[in-house]
Amino acid sequence: MSAKSQQASKSSGSVTLTDPSSGQALELPVLSGTLGPSVVDIRALYSGSGYFTYDPGYTSTGACESKITFIDGEKGILLHRGYPIGELAEQSDFLEVAYLLLRGELPNETEAKDFVDTITRHTMVHEQINYLYRGFRRDAHPMAVMIGVVGALAAFYHDATDIGDSTHRMIASHRLIAKMPTIAAMAYKYAVGQPFVYPRNDLTYTENFLHMLFAVPCEEYKINPVQARAMDRILILHADHEQNASTSTVRLAGSSGANPYACIAAGIATLWGPAHGGANEAVVRMLEEIPTVEQIPEYIARAKDKNDPFRLMGFGHRVYKNYDPRATVLRETCSEVLDDFGIDDDKLKIAVELEKIALNDEYFIERKLYPNVDFYSGLILKALGIPPELFTVIFALARTVGWVAQWNEMIEDPSQKIGRPRQLYTGAAERSFIPLADRG
Ligand code: ACO
Numbered sequence: 001m002s003a004k005s006q007q008a009s010k011s012s013g014s015v016t017l018t019d020p021s022s023g024q025a026l027e028l029p030v031l032s033g034t035l036g037p038s039v040v041d042i043r044a045l046y047s048g049s050g051y052f053t054y055d056p057g058y059t060s061t062g063a064c065e066s067k068i069t070f071i072d073g074e075k076g077i078l079l080h081r082g083y084p085i086g087e088l089a090e091q092s093d094f095l096e097v098a099y100l101l102l103r104g105e106l107p108n109e110t111e112a113k114d115f116v117d118t119i120t121r122h123t124m125v126h127e128q129i130n131y132l133y134r135g136f137r138r139d140a141h142p143m144a145v146m147i148g149v150v151g152a153l154a155a156f157y158h159d160a161t162d163i164g165d166s167t168h169r170m171i172a173s174h175r176l177i178a179k180m181p182t183i184a185a186m187a188y189k190y191a192v193g194q195p196f197v198y199p200r201n202d203l204t205y206t207e208n209f210l211h212m213l214f215a216v217p218c219e220e221y222k223i224n225p226v227q228a229r230a231m232d233r234i235l236i237l238h239a240d241h242e243q244n245a246s247t248s249t250v251r252l253a254g255s256s257g258a259n260p261y262a263c264i265a266a267g268i269a270t271l272w273g274p275a276h277g278g279a280n281e282a283v284v285r286m287l288e289e290i291p292t293v294e295q296i297p298e299y300i301a302r303a304k305d306k307n308d309p310f311r312l313m314g315f316g317h318r319v320y321k322n323y324d325p326r327a328t329v330l331r332e333t334c335s336e337v338l339d340d341f342g343i344d345d346d347k348l349k350i351a352v353e354l355e356k357i358a359l360n361d362e363y364f365i366e367r368k369l370y371p372n373v374d375f376y377s378g379l380i381l382k383a384l385g386i387p388p389e390l391f392t393v394i395f396a397l398a399r400t401v402g403w404v405a406q407w408n409e410m411i412e413d414p415s416q417k418i419g420r421p422r423q424l425y426t427g428a429a430e431r432s433f434i435p436l437a438d439r440g
Contacts, residue, residue: 008033008034008065008067009031009032009033009039009065010031010032010033011029011030011031011032012030012031012032012038013029013030014027014028014029014030015027015028015030015040016028017045017049019049019051024049026044026045026048026049028040028041028042028044028045029041033065034070035070035072035079036070036072039062046422052422052423052424054424058248059318062243063243063248063251063419064243064251064410064413065413065415066242066243066406066409067081067104067409068080068081068101068240068242068402068405068406068409069081069101069240069241069242069402070082070242071241071242071319071320073317073319073320073321073322074321074322075322076320076322076323076324076325076328076370077325078241078325078326080097080100080101080239080240081100081101081104081105083100083106084325085236085237085325085326085329086325086328086329088100088236089233089236089237089329090329092106092236093204093205093206093232093236094205094206094232094235094236094239094398094401095112095115095116095119095204095205096112097236097239097401098115098119098177098239098401099111099112099115101239101240101401101402101405102170102173102401102404102405102408116204116205118174118178119174119177119178119205120178120201120205120208121178121201122174122175122177122178122179123178123179123181123182123199123201123208124179124182124198124199125179125182125183125186126156128156129149129152129153129156129183129186130186130196132148132149132152133145133149133186133187133190136148136190138190138191138193139191140191141389142184142187142188142191142389142390142393143268143271143272143278143389143392143393143396145187145190145191146183146184146187146265146268146393146396147265147268147269147272148265149183149186149187150176150180150183150261150264150265150268151261151262151265152261153175153176153179153261154259154260154261154262154265156261157172157175157259157261158259161259161260161261163254163257163259163260163411164411166408166412169260169407169408169411170408172260172261172404173260173404173405173407173408176260176261176264176400176403176404177400177401177404180396180397180400181199181205181208181209181212181397182199182212184209184213184390184393184394184396184397185197185209185212185213186212187390187393188213188387188390188393189212189213191389194216195216195217196212197211197212197213197215197216197217198212199212203223204228204232205232206228206231206232206235207223207228209231209397210223210227210228210231211223213386213390214385226336226337226340226341227337227384227385230333230336230337230380230384231384231394233329233330233333234330234333234377234380234381234394234398235394235397235398236398237326237329237330237373237377237398238326238373238377238394238395238398238399239398239399239401239402240399240401240402240405240406241399241402242319243406244276245270245271245273245275245276246267246268246270246271246276246277246399246403247267247399247402247403247406249266249267249269249270250263250264250266250267250403250406250407251406251407251410251419252419253266253267254407254410254411255410255416255417255418255419256418256419257418260404260407263403263407264400264403264404264407267396267399267400267403268396271392271395271396271399272392274313277374277392277395277396277399278392279313279314279372279374280314280373280374280377280378280381280391280392280395281378281388281389281391281392282313282314282374282378283313283314283351283374283375283378283379284347284378284379284382284388284391285313285388286299286312286313286314287347287350287351287354287378287379288347290350290354292350293349293350293353296350296353296354296357297357299312299354300312300354300357300358300361303315303363304361304363312354312358312364312369313374313375314371314372314374314375314376314378315358315364315369315370315371315372315375316367316369316370316372317370317372320370320372321368321370322368322370323370323371324370324371324372324373326372326373327370327371327372327373327375327376330373330375330376330377330380331371331376333376333380334348334376334379334380334383335348337380337383337384338379338383341383341384347379347382348379351375351376351379355371355375358371377391377395378391381394
């Protein structure tokens with residue numbers, strides 16, 4: 001068993017809650033972290049007062065202590081282990097960011113080389129995995145295939161994974177980071193009816209992924225460095241994002257002591273939804289639906305109409321009430337990629353115009369609805385030749401790093417317990433069973 005890490009939050013006073021019916025007062029401690037709002041520690045609320053809190057959607061709830069990622073949604077700041085996302089996207093690469101998220105510090109040269117070597121040597125999947133794909137229809141959504149295949153890894157490594165052992169946890173984490181590109185590329189190859197392409201150890205992580213996606217046995221595939229750099233940047237920008245829906249799912253699933261591969265499959269399932277990682281695919285589909293720049297106002301009006309379910313995909317965020325800092329980086333990358341590929345894309349023109357109109361519209365200003373990371377990532381991936389149904393798969397590949405980092409942190413947390421929220425019950429009060437013959 002590894003030693004549990006120490007909690008780092010500091011006590012900074014208390015708040016007193018007074019029950020209006022009994023007049024009884026309960027003092028609750030306030031805890032402060034390094035950055036961001038302090039929290040009221042309500043762990044003793046129920047035992048001290050008989051009340052639960054009520055917070056559907058967890059808009060005011062901190063579910064854990066974490067040292068991995070910090071977001072200031074009002075200012076549009078995103079830090080991984082203290083480093084601003086813009087600096088990481090400009091100066092680092094995906095595997096270095098993976099090391100940082102997982103281990104807490106940037107690697108030195110030897111550590112970086114060893115990590116790349118370890119990940120590179122875990123990229124192959126058990127040959128038996130190939131046969132799993134054949135059970136899926138060719139037209140299955142690749143996210144559905146990913147959930148199945150990543151979940152199935154639990155069947156390959158179940159006995160060999162003792163989650164209480166930090167070495168076992170690290171091996172499972174390396175396997176997941178290493179095998180996700182292989183599994184994702186196989187999902188694509190299966191869908192298009194091409195042979196699976198095995199990983200190559202002479203390529204970088206991102207080049208290897210592009211190679212497994214686009215190479216065919218009958219000709220040599222040449223990596224385009226602009227394509228590889230843009231893809232690597234997309235991976236960095238999606239690597240972690242604090243306690244979002246899929247990460248919280250991974251933590252919740254992991255809190256029961258479940259197999260890590262099964263927990264990551266649960267994260268992939270959560271990420272798939274259009275309100276979360278599925279939005280990048282939805283952005284491109286929405287842009288395809290808008291025929292011309294002149295028709296944008298019609299769609300803006302629909303997005304504002306409460307009777308119309310249409311929303312501007314790629315706009316708005318639960319935490320960012322400012323420009324998503326990841327969208328700022330990708331906005332630049334988007335024009336670089338389109339310039340380099342010589343694409344004069346009408347959809348980009350629509351996207352730029354849509355952004356301009358929305359940013360100046362009272363409805364969007366009032367609600368602080370800014371473009372999020374998905375608004376530009378979908379356009380870039382499209383320009384790179386990636387089919388829309390793979391967009392969320394690529395998000396899952398990148399986010400696996402965050403998921404495993406958060407999963408490891410959770411297991412090492414001394415205050416970790418099985419996650420078990422309570423509820424405000426509004427169903428029938430207790431009543432007696434009525435036999436079928438007596439029911440009117
Ligand atoms: N288009 C139009 N109106 C919007 C949009 C949008 N994209 N997003 C929010 N609103 C409106 C809501 O209707 C609501 O209006 P109201 O106050 O008049 O009722 C208000 O803005 C607040 O929105 P909520 O849905 O309450 O905000 P919440 O934090 O629950 O939702 C979410 C955030 C899910 C991201 C939402 O903005 C959305 O659906 N966006 C489109 C999908 C998207 O781009 N998702 C990607 C998120 S980023 C990621 O996962 C990587």
